[in-house]
Amino acid sequence: MRIVWSPDYELGILLIDQQHRRIVDYINDLDRLAGQPDAQMGVARVLYDLVDYTESHFSFEEALMERAGYEGLDDHHHLHRKFTFHIESLMRRHEEGVDVAEPLLQVLEKWLLHHILEEDRDYTEQVRDFIDSIGRERLGGWVNDNLRKHFRVS
Template identity: 40%
Template sequence: MSFMPWTDALAMGIQSIDNQHRWLVDATNRLHAEISKTAPERSVLGEILEGLVDYTMNHFVLEEELFERLGYPEMPAHKVEHDAFTASAMQLLLQFESGESVGPPVLDFLKEWLLHHILKVDRAYAPFLKAAGVS
């Protein structure tokens, strides 16, 4: 069983966003798998963390472009969430690059943030985007 299994509850019914969310969940599971090894490889951990940060930022840009184009009224509050996560993720990456280890607290942070963001924050915009024809 994976650390953070993908379930139908995480699906929003918007294919491009669901695909990106699934990638983020899979990357979190890859990070968990590497951390769980007896001797995790720092280079692999670094690649996964960098990929998570880069992919998350690209995902946020896609969401925010959709919000702006369609006039989503909650965009400012949603962007605050994105910016806070981006800052936290960058801080984790910088700490790792300065020699700190990556362990269960990082995984817990990623899992809790993703679940909260997908199930609560993103779920709130799904009806708006679907009504605008995004599928």
């Protein structure tokens, strides 16, 4: 397994932790498929799902930060944009026929874990306080609406 999930990666925000874990699962799926013969179709599908899911996660996370009134949202959005730009340029190379699985895995692995361990920590307290204050029922409605709005694949 390329990345073994560790409790150190958890922010203590269940929704976000589950999404981060899902991205790690996709990374491990891609890693497992990438070296196999005759797996091009499978690799391509996981590549698209992984990139799509990661971008959906970013927009969901930003919506949550905005809802919680987090003042560092613009800077965080900028970090997400820079990374999205990077993975989209790799996907364009994939569409030109270049094998991008390994470079994409390296970029994702390094960037994602750093991002989870460092930059996502900045919003954690405020988002957690917000979640505690809003109450389960109202949060549930917001979550359902926003999962539908931001995610295409699960």
